[in-house]
Amino acid sequence: MSATPTSSAMPKPRWLFVAGSGALWHVFTPARARSWTLDRTGTQYVRQNTAYGPIAGLSCEESPLSTMDAVSREAVGAGFSxxxxxxxxxxxxxxxxxxxxxxxxxxxxxxxxxxxxxxxxxxxxxxxxxxxxxxxxxxxxxxxxxxxxxxxxxxxxxxxxxxxxxxxxxxxxxxxxxxxxxxxxxxxxxxxxxxxxxxxxxxxxxxxxxxxxxxxxxxxxxxxxxxxxxxxxxxxxxxxxxxxxxxxxxxxxxxxxxxxxxxxxxxxxxxxxxxxxxxxxxxxxxxxxx
Known part of the structure; x- marks a missing residue:
């Protein structure tokens, strides 16, 4: 993994989508999505070497799902690859x-x-x-x-x-x-x-x-x-x-x-x-x- 980016290096999308479990969470943004790992407090971002690919979709505001509901429904285990x-x-x-x-x-x-x-x-x-x-x-x-x-x-x-x-x-x-x-x-x-x-x-x-x-x-x-x-x-x-x-x-x-x-x-x-x-x-x- 690379060093923790500064706040200016963080993506500023219209929405963020988060999926994962435990200490491993993936944050996806529109267009060319980047995958990030968050620490357990959710305050520190570490960019992964390989993003999972292009993601686009509805904003959280437009969806009937809450962000946490979406998180749980797209959760993966610690051994996911x-x-x-x-x-x-x-x-x-x-x-x-x-x-x-x-x-x-x-x-x-x-x-x-x-x-x-x-x-x-x-x-x-x-x-x-x-x-x-x-x-x-x-x-x-x-x-x-x-x-x-x-x-x-x-x-x-x-x-x-x-x-x-x-x-x-x-x-x-x-x-x-x-x-x-x-x-x-x-x-x-x-x-x-x-x-x-x-x-x-x-x-x-x-x-x-x-x-x-x-x-x-x-x-x-x-x-x-x-x-x-x-x-x-x-x-x-x-x-x-x-x-x-x-x-x-x-x-x-x-x-x-x-x-x-x-x-x-x-x-x-x-x-x-x-x-x-x-x-x-x-x-x-x-x-x-x-």
């Missing part, structure tokens, strides 16, 4: 692709889920922080905790998604994607639409610094414009060093400030307007679009 978080994200995306390549028509959902766990163990995950889901056909319309038919079999022309929550080096990965077997064009279009919506919403976050609430309003508008139904019961969530659940952050779609890079997962689940299937895609919101 942004490089480790991004590594967990990349490993999780790679795992989803590897799992999907191994799933074949004729498998049951239970068999595919068991296969997914084997792949994660082979890749060296420490544990899972949420159960592994593989959903086929009509079960792609269901949410995380809804019951499914374990013996549901993947057909020759079918659609499925994989949703995993592994922990790598103490940091939570979370990735989900939809895949198609066979040549049903509407299924392929549905899977592609989930990707497109996710990209459009995440791009809007990077460009305009929308709040979590506004992001899901925009997602609903775009889904309707493209001819799909967005499931607004699926609204994203926190992620960080394990376990994020202790911070009781709630859903991204209920968060009234601009989400901080690397701390929230944007989830998109859509349904075909007439046929009984849907698609799902999720990834970590990151200032780096790659």
């Amino acid at each position: 942004m490089p480790a978080m991004l590594r967990a994200r990349n490993l999780s995306l790679a795992a989803v692709e590897r799992i999907a390549r191994a799933i074949r028509p004729g498998m049951t959902q239970d068999q595919a889920t068991e296969l997914a766990m084997q792949v994660l163990q082979q890749m060296g995950m420490q544990r899972i922080w949420h159960r592994t889901l593989v959903r086929f056909g009509c079960d792609t319309l269901k949410m995380f905790n809804e019951p499914v038919a374990a013996e549901n079999i993947l057909g020759a022309n079918d659609i499925f998604f994989v949703d995993i929550g592994p922990v790598w080096d103490g940091h939570e990965g979370d990735a989900g994607d939809t895949f198609v077997v066979g040549d049903d064009p509407e299924m392929a279009a549905c899977a592609q639409a989930a990707h497109r919506l996710w990209r459009e919403v995440s791009d809007r976050w990077r460009r305009d610094g929308l709040s979590g609430e506004a992001l899901y309003r925009y997602a609903e508008e775009r889904a309707q414009a493209l001819g799909w139904r967005l499931n607004l019961e699926v609204k994203g969530h926190r992620a960080c060093d394990f376990p994020h659940a202790i911070y009781k952050a709630g859903r991204l779609g209920d968060f009234g400030l601009c989400p901080t890079t690397g701390l929230w997962v944007l989830e998109i689940q859509i349904a075909h307007p007439q046929r009984p299937f849907g698609a799902f895609f999720e990834d970590l919101l990151s200032a780096d679009p790659s």
